[in-house]
Amino acid sequence: MDLEAQFERTVAAEQRVEPRDWMPDGYRKTLIRQIAQHAHSEIIGMQPEGNWISRAPSLRRKAILLAKVQDEAGHGLYLYAATETLGADRAELTEKLISGRQKYSSIFNYPTLSYADVGVIGWLVDGAAICNQVPLCRTSYGPYARAMIRICKEESFHQRQGYELLMTMMAGTDAQRAMVQESVDRWWWPSLMMFGPPDAESSNTEQSMKWRIKRNTNDELRQKFVDMTVPQAEKLGVTLPDPELRWNPERGHHDFGQPDWDEFWQVVGGNGPTNAQRVEHRRKAHEDGEWVRAAAAAHAMKHAAVEEGVA
Amino acid sequence: MSASWPLWEVFVRGKRGLNHVHVGSLHAPDAEMALRNARDVYTRRNEGVSIWVVPATAITASSPDEKDPFFEPSGDKVYRHPTFYEIPEDVPHL
DSSP states (O other): OOHHHHHHHHHHTTOOBOTTSOOOHHHHHHHHHHHHHHHHHHHHTHHHHHTTGGGOSSHHHHHHHHHHHHHHHHHHHHHHHHHHTTTOOHHHHHHHHHTTSSOOOGGGGSOOOSTHHHHHIIIIIHHHHHHHHTGGGGOSBHHHHHHHHHHHHHHHHHHHHHHHHHHHHHTSOHHHHHHHHHHHHHHHHHHHHTTOSOGGGOSSHHHHHHTTSOOSOHHHHHHHHHHHHHHHHHHHTOOOSOTTOEEETTTTEEEOOOOOHHHHHHIIIIISTTHHHHHHHHHHHHHHTHHHHHHHHHHHHHHHHHHHHHO | OOOOOOEEEEEEEOSTTSOEEEEEEEEOSSHHHHHHHHHHHHOTTSOOSEEEEEEGGGOOOOOGGGHHHHHGGGTTOGGGSGGGSOOOTTSTTO
């Protein structure tokens, strides 16, 4: 049987493709692009929340936020490891990120202006990420699927700590409640954009669904997220800033308005509020860490030489 | 830029009584750092009681191309399985 037919049959039978299997070039390239973009998002995603670690209002909140940001680093590493099973080079991926040649999720190009943003990011942004990621636990490429299983387990903590933080603030003063609402108003639309452009404009969806890299369309996932979030918002006592948002009993789903897609493309194109700052910060961290990497490598080499001398 | 650190494959024993299982890989300058990094990356929530790290280059794997002939010898030996043997149902404990 020819290799391509065997690959198609494996994928169609819901079997996993593993690193050393034959795969079409397009499949490999699509995966590297998607997983790297996902890994970059986790790494860049440390910045908006890391911004609040030193100013978290209690030791408890500080410890939680630190653990969450540390998880994001871990998620990035699981995913970079998955790209390497496809033949990608880690250093090259970092290089592509800090030179702006590879992208990350547009959501991280918005600033975290208040402490309520830490809660809203956990609730809405991580909530949207979970909607995107749960189906990826069944993606056709084995190492990616396994990384996603780990990540999804940990994301649940992220979302719950965010919601709990917001519940605490909503039980506080009027000023705290207003701060939560203001934050929800800013993050709602960018969160909806996280699912990507409408299906009609999503160029990669069809092939990715055929290869079972992607399991649901952007619009399906966006709908799921809205349906999931509305009752959570009610319980919390905040208003989602969409006048068109209402339950549609015929469809059995909520109807909702469209985000500003021009803004989305602007942010994707590099013109969001913090694009330059995020990439610059990552570049600086990478370059400032160079002496540590070099020192560790030198130490390892010296140590190996000493051991060889003894033997 | 300095040459990148070598790649290590990480195996974790979830709890006593279980095998070490492959969980992923990471980069580190030496074995000791690989162990420490593996602890931080793969066992942040008590996922393990023991970790092995192995240089990725030290692993020899069967090739997926040879899959069929390589594993074929066991394919036709159905008599290695207990279900191959027909035993009357009224024979106890067998």
